[in-house]
Amino acid sequence: MADSEAAELNIDEILAKLTLGQKVKLLSGHGWWHTTPIPEAGIPAVRMSDGPNGVRGTRFFNGVPSSCFPSSTGLGSSFDVQLAAEVGKALADECHAKGCHVLLGPTVNTQRSPLGGRGFESFSEDPHLNGTIAAAYVNGLQSKGVAATIKHFATNDQEFERFSIDSIVSERALREIYLKPFQIALKDANPWAFMTAYNRLNGTHCSENKHLLDNILRKEWGFKGMVMSDWTGTYSTAESIQAGMDLEMPGPTTMRGNAVIRSVVGQKLFPEDIDNCARKVLGLLQHAYDSGIPFDAPEQTLDTPQVRSLLRKASADAVVLLKNENRVLPIKSDKRKIAVIGPNAKYAVTSGGGSAALLSTYTVSPLEGITAAAKEIGAEVKYTVGSLSHQYLPVIDPYISHGGKDKTAFFEFWNESPTEDFLSTSPDFSNQLPPCAWSTKTNSGQCFLADGIDDSKVNEVCWLKFSTTFTPDEDGDWDVSLNVAGRGNLFIDGKLIIDLSTNPAPGESFFGLGTEDIRKVLKGLKAGTKHEIEIRLSNKDFIAKGAPFSTRGGIRLGAIKQLDAEQGLKDAIAAAKDSDVAILVIGLNNDWESEGHDRQNMDLPGLTNRLVTEVLSVNPNTIVVNQSGTPVEMPWVEEAHTLVQAFYGGNEVGNGLADVLFGKVNPSGKLALTFPKRLEDNPSYPSFGDKGQSHGKIVYNEGVFVGYRGYEVKKLAPLFPFGYGLSYTTFEHSSLELSPVSPDGKFTVSFTVKNTGDVEGREVSQVYVADPESSLPRPVKELAGFSKVSLKAGESQKVTVSLDKYALSFYDERKGSWVAEAGKFAVYVAASSEDVKLSGEVQLAKSFFWNGL
Structure with a gap:
């Protein structure tokens, strides 16, 4: 039974033949990346690998090179469901090459704060966008037989004391903000595995939280797949099994093994408890057989022209154009001398650090991408670093x-x-x-x-x-x-x-x-x-x-x-003065944004801000490119007339960026995260990280007012709003049509989008819903749907976005259920959370309540 050919497992029959000791072995991992095999019963080891933006394989040390796709905040900012599915399929191909049956991704933890060390790993601060992109990713991955592991369930939003911190969250905020992306992904894609979070949730570790894993995930949402722990995130024996956490990872076991057998002897656990978990592990084994991926296969690198093309496309689509006031972009052929300056120019910052990091098959730095693009228009490129921004020195x-x-x-x-x-x-x-x-x-x-x-x-x-x-x-x-x-x-x-x-x-x-x-x-x-x-x-x-x-x-x-700080700035100023256009590539890197620690502030490192100010003062054609997984403060933003947010772009970060700067790709990204003017404006402030904890607890004081919801309810203007992004063309929205709302809350929003500019482009139209008559305080408006269309110059297209009961609802803690209250709802079609283009109104005739998906 341990060959790679698809086999139909009779799980009940297998369980009946296994001894208690053999079943217990199935409940913990074998080494870092495999489930425990039982050769005498013909049960092979299922292989896993870290994601979410690549497939590292089974080794941190001397691993087989892999493709690195853009960070999740970049992919989320594409607002492109089709692209997310394509990336999922490509990651599945990578898994086949690595002999990997289970990918440990996607990550959908909501970004409460810009300081979260792993904020770059999730798609958005908004649960609808987060869950919708995740569902497309999961569908793409699982369409080729590879199991997705959606993580980290739930409220794993900071790295400070991540193994023990207690997230104190109201049930309403938990349901509407932090569980919602998991719920959407389960409803629309059904990931075959969930991974529990390290932290406590309202007093109980997530890996043994029966309310989370059994009441909500299993019973209310109907999840039939397997639940595994995060690595070393199992803290109990009987409690975790009773809660429905099936598999402890990694091996060798710490909390299971003989401790499980002793718990059965003492009747803290019963044989049926062990069977329930073992059945889920064998269910994952069935998916592994169905995938056709061999067991214990040698790992190989997948590097094809098709993969490189998708990597480049994804990197370009993760770029967001924030300012282009002087129309410096795209760079035209009359620009003969180009200065490339900045600490992120020469090094290809492909991803954030920690579990997301991997050994890339190849990388293209911004300097390399810009130099190649400049050569095509006959321009000369000169480079100087200007200032350094590393927390650690670059690796030797x-x-x-x-x-x-x-x-x-x-x-x-x-x-x-x-x-x-x-x-x-x-x-x-x-x-x-x-x-x-x-x-x-x-x-x-x-x-x-x-x-x-x-x-x-x-x-x-x-x-x-x-x-x-x-x-x-x-x-x-x-x-x-x-x-x-x-x-x-x-x-x-x-x-x-x-x-x-x-x-x-x-x-x-x-x-x-x-x-x-x-x-x-x-x-x-x-x-x-x-x-x-x-x-x-x-x-x-x-x-x-x-x-x-x-x-x-x-x-x-x-x-x-060593770089003399003042000399570095002088060299940058001289290079900028002697150029037709200066490209400043600044930002963070995986020293600053990484699993294991949070950022202490939103500052750009070192002398970056001074570098930007100095270069802006000497060259009116300066393009500032910020590369970070999450927001940074930009004290020079008023002086910068041309500004690009690049995120971490994977292998092709340099070519993807150059494609946008030189106009091969018309930018179409929209920010999946609000960029605040200062940290203190963020809704989670100050209840976040080491400065916000109180005796091991983090209180989610902002409730449901996370991200743009918090800025809008307090009337705080951000630096750049959620959903914001420019194009090299312009768009017009018109002809809003709203269907009647059905008794179960379904309706459609139709409108026309027209490209009113002179080049082809893609527009993300966002649909928001507001409930002005709610019995509870609700956000000013909430994203309920979106659509991305490609239009040639002068072309129009009718767009229809279908919405359901969740667009109208909130969670009623008194009744322990969702409710859509009768009354009028405002509907907005917008280019960003601040830029409403069309508005209308729908009415729900009768209130109704429900649980489940």
Whole structure:
């Protein structure tokens, strides 16, 4: 039964043949990425992989390269359901190449605050847009047999104390804002798996929250699939099983195994409880068989012209044009000299950090994309960085080789300390180290050693040596940095440079498991001169302290030539003055936006704001491109007449951006997130993160007034509103028609969209509904539907958006049900939450209540 051919499983028959011990094995994972196989019963291991914007495969360390698609906030800002489905199908193809049956995505946690470390992973602050794009993604993925795992269920909206924080949310806000995207995705796409959140919800961890998993998900919504924990997110045995959390991940088990059997013996659990969970795991196995994906298959890279084309299309469609007051865009052929400036120009920032990060098959930086596009119009490009914006130094990878030959480094592993002074700050390098237990090559100075190690040769507790050759490409002083998971030291040419072996302070790297990041200066380096690097590391103390999952540790080694801050700004000003157009590529990166920590503020890093101001002052044709997964403050926005929001664009971030800047693609994105003028205006402020918690609790004080709902009810003008985005053409809306509302709340909104400009373009028309007569305070208006159409210059098209009872309803906590109250409702057709084009009115004759989907 363990071959790759589709098999129809008789799950009841299989369960009847399994022993209690075998069933219990099914309830926890085998290693990081597989369910537990039971070979004697013919049950293979189902393989999983991190998403949501790519398929990493089974290894953090030395993984097989993959395609990285734009971050979810970028995909959400496309407002393109068809594109989301295409991305889902492409990710399914990636899963087939990686032998992966289950993708751990999409993420649909509502962004309460711009500071959320994983905010870039979800599609929107609005539950309807979030859930609708997620449903299309899931349908695309599962159409090719790969199971989607929608996550993190629920209210996993911040990284601070994410394993323990208690989200205190009213039932109404929970239903209308935080569960709604999951509900929409389940109704419209039926993902085959759910993943529980790390945090508590109203006092109970989500992985053992019976109200969430059983009452709502199973009974009310009718979910029949499997529920798994987030990695190390299971905190109980009997409680989690009774709540309906089927699978503990990863393995080996912490809370199940023999503890489950003991709970059965003590009748805290009963055999039918185990059967219920095991049945769901076997149901996922059935999907794995149906997919045709082989079990335990070798992993392969998928890199085809078709994939590259979709990556490029998705990257361009994730770009939002925010300002074009002087019509500098698109860049025309009369611009002969182009200056590219900024910290995000030379490096391809493909995604945020953490579970979303992967080794891309290839990358195209903004500088590379712009240079290629400029060449086509005969323009010259000059680059200067201007200022730096990294939190950690860029990884040393471009400058390393092993033995001076290839772009690699060498790892050696021992199961006991090779010498007495191995972790000393002054080891005797003349002592020859004994043969290692195992060794391997790597091509990076950033290695998380959670997998990819030969477990048959390397113990969990081990000693490591990383060695490579560092060759700077410029004369001058260079900064180097190191942080590790474990204890270790950096030596260059036999000299101690960084000591992280002597009581290292904790830091935020490696999912919060690493040390602080230490920087040192190497004076007077010469380009082309080789320097021998050695990092000695042990994970002994790391393991002894109780790491939440098994890992041999990790290193992150960075290097960059020092930049004098004032000289960098002077070089940028000079380049901008000497150009017909200046393109400033600024923003954040995966140092700042990552799983494991939240941002502390909305500021752009370093001297970025000063850089923008200085360049704007010397070149009237300056294009500011901000690249971030979530909003940032822009104190220079009034001076910037041309502004683009690029998000994280995946492999093709550079080409996608260039396609928009040079007019190959007419931008059509609309912001899936409100950009506030300042952090204090955000509705969640100050009840968010480490500054908002109160003895382990976060109170969702804003209730249902999240995102644009909060700005509108308080009459606070944002920097850029939800749903806002410009085009190189213009559109007109007319001829609004509203059908009568049926007794069960269904009606249609029809209107005509016309392209009134002179180039082809795509317009996102948004339909909002308001209930001015509600018995409870409700948002000024709420997104209920949207449509995206492509129109040639002068072309018109009639658009119809179908709405249902949820467009009229709110959640009534007194009755524990949804209610659509009789009365009049305002209907708006808009270009953004602030830009209403058409308005009308419908009437519901009689109130009605319901539960379920």
